Amino acid sequence: MKKLLTSVVLLGCLLVSVYAQGGKEVVQEKPTQVERKGAQASSKAPEANFTGDVLVTPFFSDNEDAPYYGSYVTFAPGARTNWHNHPAGQRLIVTEGVCWTQEEGGEKIIAYPGDAVWCPAGVKHWHGASPDTTMTHLAIGGRVPGKSVQWFEQVSDEQYLSGTVSQESAAVSALPARQQSIVAIASLAAFGDIERLKAALGEGLDAGLSVNEIKEVLIQLYAYAGFPRSLNAINAFNDVIKTREGSGITDTIGAEPTVLPRTADKYAAGRTNLERLSGVTNAPPAGYAVFVPTIEVFLKEHLFADIFARGVLTWQDRELTTISVLSAIPGVNAQLQSHMGLAMYNGLDEAQMRAFIAVLAEKAGQPTANNAKTVLERVLAARK
Ligand code: MN
Numbered sequence: 246m247k248k249l250l251t252s253v254v255l256l257g258c259l260l261v262s263v264y265a266q267g268g269k270e271v272v273q274e275k276p277t278q279v280e281r282k283g284a285q286a287s288s289k290a291p292e293a294n295f296t297g298d299v300l301v302t303p304f305f306s307d308n309e310d311a312p313y314y315g316s317y318v319t320f321a322p323g324a325r326t327n328w329h330n331h332p333a334g335q336r337l338i339v340t341e342g343v344c345w346t347q348e349e350g351g352e353k354i355i356a357y358p359g360d361a362v363w364c365p366a367g368v369k370h371w372h373g374a375s376p377d378t379t380m381t382h383l384a385i386g387g388r389v390p391g392k393s394v395q396w397f398e399q400v401s402d403e404q405y406l407s408g409t410v411s412q413e414s415a416a417v418s419a420l421p422a423r424q425q426s427i428v429a430i431a432s433l434a435a436f437g438d439i440e441r442l443k444a445a446l447g448e449g450l451d452a453g454l455s456v457n458e459i460k461e462v463l464i465q466l467y468a469y470a471g472f473p474r475s476l477n478a479i480n481a482f483n484d485v486i487k488t489r490e491g492s493g494i495t496d497t498i499g500a501e502p503t504v505l506p507r508t509a510d511k512y513a514a515g516r517t518n519l520e521r522l523s524g525v526t527n528a529p530p531a532g533y534a535v536f537v538p539t540i541e542v543f544l545k546e547h548l549f550a551d552i553f554a555r556g557v558l559t560w561q562d563r564e565l566t567t568i569s570v571l572s573a574i575p576g577v578n579a580q581l582q583s584h585m586g587l588a589m590y591n592g593l594d595e596a597q598m599r600a601f602i603a604v605l606a607e608k609a610g611q612p613t614a615n616n617a618k619t620v621l622e623r624v625l626a627a628r629k
Contacts, residue, residue, distance in 0.1 A: 280305050290318070294396045296405075297324025297373075304383070312388045319381040325373025325405060328397035330366075333387030337362040337372060342380030343607070345405075346372035352409050355417070357603070359611030371400045417607070420600035422452035424565055428601055429608040431462055431569035434478035435470040436609065442478060445608065446485045455499025456486065461557045462566050468548045469570040502555040515545030518553045522560055524590055564588035565601065572605055572617040581617065585624045595625060 285306065290299035298321035305315055317340070328349065337344065337356070344356040348370040355375070356362050362382075364370050374380035417425065426449030433442040449459055463482060467475035489496060505511060520526045534541035553563065564587045571581040589598065598621055606614035 294327045294329070295324065296327070296399055297321050299324050299326075299373075313385060314388060315383060315385045317381055318384050319379065320374035321379055322374055323376050323405075325400050326371045327399050328369050328371050330369050330395050331364060331386050332366060332389040332392035332394070334366040335364045335384055335386040337364065338383040338385070340381045340383060342378035343375035344372060344380050344382055345375055346370060347408065357607045357611075359606065369397065373400070373405075376406070417600050417603040419594075419596040420604065423449070423454050423458075424562065424597075425600070425604045426452045426454055427462055427562060427565050428569045428604040430459060430478075431466060431566045432573045432605060432609040432613065434463060434466050434481075435474055435570040435573035437474050437477060439477060439481050441608070443481050443485050446482050447489070450485075450489070450494075450496050455497045457499040457501065457557050458562070461502065461555060461563075464555075465552055465558075465563060465566050466570055468552060469567060470574060500557050502557050505551060505554050509550070511546035511550040512542060514554060515548070515550035518549045519545065522549070522553070522564075522591065523587055559591075561588065561591040561593060564591050565593070568601065568617075569605070569609075572613055573609055578616070578620050581620050582624055585621055586627075589624065589628070598625075 285303045287300050287302040290301050300319045302317040302319075303315070304317055307314070319341075325345070337346070338361045339356045339358050341358060344360070344362070345353055346356065346362055346364070347353045348364075348368050351370075354362070362372070364372075372382070420428070426445065429445035430442065430449050433445050446459065450456070459482060460479075463475055463478045466478060486496065505514065530541065553560065558566070564584060567584045568581060568588050571577050571584060585598065588601075589595075593601070602614050602618045602621060605617055
């Protein structure tokens with residue numbers, strides 16, 4: 246009790262609860278309590294019920310007024326619970342990494358930061374990290390007097406690694422790793438989240454993107470997110486390359502870009518490229534082009550001629566770059582919708598577009614993915 250009191254800060258405001266006792270009203274005063282971050286000690290999860298390194302940090306102490314518990318649980322790559330069930334079910338809110346969970350006889354479900362998993366009462370299941378990520382989830386469950394979690398056998402390596410993945414969860418793997426990296430790099434660069442961008446740049450090089458392919462993503466970025474984001478991202482990429490060189494890593498430079506001659510009719514080249522990119526010929530001029538013809542010239546000559554003529558990336562990769570950037574920018578759903586259509590016209594199928602959403606959820610966050618998914622559903626409905 247003394248320990249509890251020392252770890253609890255009593256605030257001046259009072260919580261007043263009123264209840265009846267023997268027909269007479271009794272007012273009991275209880276203070277609001279704050280348990281400061283770090284007040285709860287972490288402990289290693291018992292080896293009897295878990296495989297691999299698992300750390301449990303309760304995020305509040307037991308309270309007789311609240312019949313539930315809550316803990317952060319951090320699983321090292323490959324670590325997982327044994328098979329078990331909960332007397333009142335359990336919610337898992339993923340905060341870091343990639344969570345795998347499965348009920349007995351069911352498909353594997355993959356959940357990402359921000360996703361909330363509900364494990365119903367009495368259903369035998371397991372949860373843990375993917376093989377290559379450290380995963381943390383908040384686990385919240387109800388307490389039932391006289392009942393506790395029922396623990397069963399370990400999840401064997403074979404059970405952990407085999408089995409089918411639910412269709413929705415499988416989405417990520419529909420995109421090749423290098424394209425998943427394009428999504429991560431382009432969206433994080435558009436956000437200006439430099440620390441996470443640096444990690445994504447390293448992962449992209451490891452996944453097989455060449456230095457010049459990544460440079461093209463970061464050049465194209467400026468047409469949609471502006472020079473400041475593009476230049477910051479290019480500086481970050483330079484840092485990443487230097488750090489890797491210092492560690493003895495030699496990255497592939499890749500194909501060199503094509504540069505249009507200065508004498509080229511860039512407006513005509515841009516119009517032709519846009520027609521090939523969209524499959525739409527002789528489109529009537531857009532309202533903005535009639536109102537401000539200069540912007541139409543810049544768009545054709547520069548974006549669709551200078552940039553789209555550079556090669557190095559396929560047009561499919563370039564459209565994937567564009568929709569990744571647009572997803573990270575609020576207020577451009579009209580453009581996002583039209584470029585999702587172009588991405589699909591350039592060969593990305595529905596499964597790959599859903600993979601794009603799943604990668605956004607993992608890298609750019611759930612709100613960004615949710616907005617992009619709403620736009621994607623519109624694009625898919627229009628194509629049917
Ligand atoms: Mn559970």
